[in-house]
Amino acid sequence: MQAVKNMVSSASGPQYLTGNKPGLDAFIDQFDVFLFDCDGVLWSGDHLFPRIPETIRMLREKKKQLVFVTNNSTKSRSDYKKKFDSMGIEAYEDEVFGSSYSAAIYISRIMKLQAPKNKVFVLGESGVEQELDSEKVPHCGGTDPQLRREMMPEDFKNVANGSLLDDDVAVVLTGLDYHPSYLKYALAMAYVRRGAKFLATNVDSTLPSAGSLFPGAGSTSAPLITATGQEPLALGKPSQAMMDAIEGKFQFDRKKACMIGDRLNTDIEFGIKGGLGGTLCVLTGVSKKEEFLAAGAEVVPSAYVDQLGDLLG
Amino acid sequence: MQAVKNMVSSASGPQYLTGNKPGLDAFIDQFDVFLFDCDGVLWSGDHLFPRIPETIRMLREKKKQLVFVTNNSTKSRSDYKKKFDSMGIEAYEDEVFGSSYSAAIYISRIMKLQAPKNKVFVLGESGVEQELDSEKVPHCGGTDPQLRREMMPEDFKNVANGSLLDDDVAVVLTGLDYHPSYLKYALAMAYVRRGAKFLATNVDSTLPSAGSLFPGAGSTSAPLITATGQEPLALGKPSQAMMDAIEGKFQFDRKKACMIGDRLNTDIEFGIKGGLGGTLCVLTGVSKKEEFLAAGAEVVPSAYVDQLGDLLG
Incomplete structure (x- = not known):
């Protein structure tokens, strides 16, 4: 893997935000847009992680743009909308960006x-x-x-x-x-x-x-x-073809955007290679903090929390 | 791939034996044992190549030991015997050595x-x-x-x-x-x-x-x-675990054995790495002569013929 470093945090290592209210507020205030991975971040299969609906609501109240970016190709955006509804999470079909949709857009709009x-x-x-x-x-x-x-x-x-x-x-x-x-x-x-x-x-x-x-x-x-x-x-994460397609659709300043995910080699690398202003790793999924805290770690997020609900402080 | 060279032929390149009766006789006389790949050498699917039964008969008349070495795992030795019978080729179940058999022997006799x-x-x-x-x-x-x-x-x-x-x-x-x-x-x-x-x-x-x-x-x-x-x-070609198992069963001098096949990176490499006295490539299957005649070719047979039936002269 090519070594990628998150410039925001490479000097001092990633910031641990769980329980750090001033740090959390400052982190969230930096960004207008949050890109979320879903599985391992919001839920694991049919198991919803704690305080997810409240966390999403808090970000909406702060007028953040939310985009749900998933590599799961078996579900369409409308399938995902149903899943969000069943989990009690406020979300809209237009906010969902899956790898199947990314591929369809690539074929229809790039390959033509x-x-x-x-x-x-x-x-x-x-x-x-x-x-x-x-x-x-x-x-x-x-x-x-x-x-x-x-x-x-x-x-x-x-x-x-x-x-x-x-x-x-x-x-x-x-x-x-x-x-x-x-x-x-x-x-x-x-x-x-x-x-x-x-x-x-x-x-x-x-x-x-x-x-x-x-x-x-x-x-x-x-x-x-x-x-x-x-x-x-x-055409899924960490392919930058997907980032380009997301930017093409949502039109945002990458420096004001943050990628949140549980996998270093897909989600976090996706955000870093895309030049986003920040990346946040949650520890409810695949990657362990030892992987990015180790000396010489190749993919290092800007910050991390034990679980997404910790953003509520 | 590790560079492997067949010492027999590396000085002058592989010998082309089709139509070269003195060369053919000298080549065949060097060996007591012939290991044959099947598909691409004797037949392609249900299509028997020309003069195969006669070639096998000629080698038996010269008292050569024949072993049919196949990576096809879907057929057992008894399935293969039926295939030889249907093709009109004299062969015996004990002469067939397939990758499934090789794996079964490894599990039963090595792993124990x-x-x-x-x-x-x-x-x-x-x-x-x-x-x-x-x-x-x-x-x-x-x-x-x-x-x-x-x-x-x-x-x-x-x-x-x-x-x-x-x-x-x-x-x-x-x-x-x-x-x-x-x-x-x-x-x-x-x-x-x-x-x-x-x-x-x-x-x-x-x-x-x-x-x-x-x-x-x-x-x-x-x-x-x-x-x-x-x-x-x-446990199939070119794994030397298969060669060891064949030698264990048939007990022969490797220097008096020749591997015949159509694929450089399985059959010919298998014979060369196994230290056999010779390898013969037939051009009725996957590999083309340009691949081993090219300068810097990594896997080079001792000799080649257009098709196996050419061994009849």
């Missing part, structure tokens, strides 16, 4: 593919499909139940001779896929070998759930990476 | 696990299971249809709390799996995180079929490699 060769073959769940739909990008694969079937001997011939392939596919987009199949991997491999652009919503190797770790999007995409020898362009 | 904690969780097909059975190694996973089902929300909890795990599992063994599922990957990940030894029958990234390339065992194992951050001990 011309019909008819503008279709996306999806290895992933409905969150990816919904966001492609929202940007009017045609797609196939994804949740199509026909592709979850067994690979048959004739499928090898029909993939090899192209008769099972859609000539309009120009992009293969991978996200977390709970329904992998050999047929889907074989089709995706054939498309990439024919020249389709290889994109990923994100490449997190693991997915935290139920207090443990499970295979993440980077793991369910790994067969395609190994089979083709190609790495995808990843 | 003590019951009850001696079970193998398989990510792979029945070839792996049959070879484990032949060595009386208990196993689970594999072709169990229960594990091809969808991952349900409660599965995350039951994998995390261990209630879906078998406490007797000490090894996770991956091979080519035509029936990947998120549940299987999640279980395999949990076993490795609990300390199970991670083995692979082989890690070939691709599988040649129908004149094209498909995801190989290394690709269907890739989610577990990415999710755990661990590399498996691979």
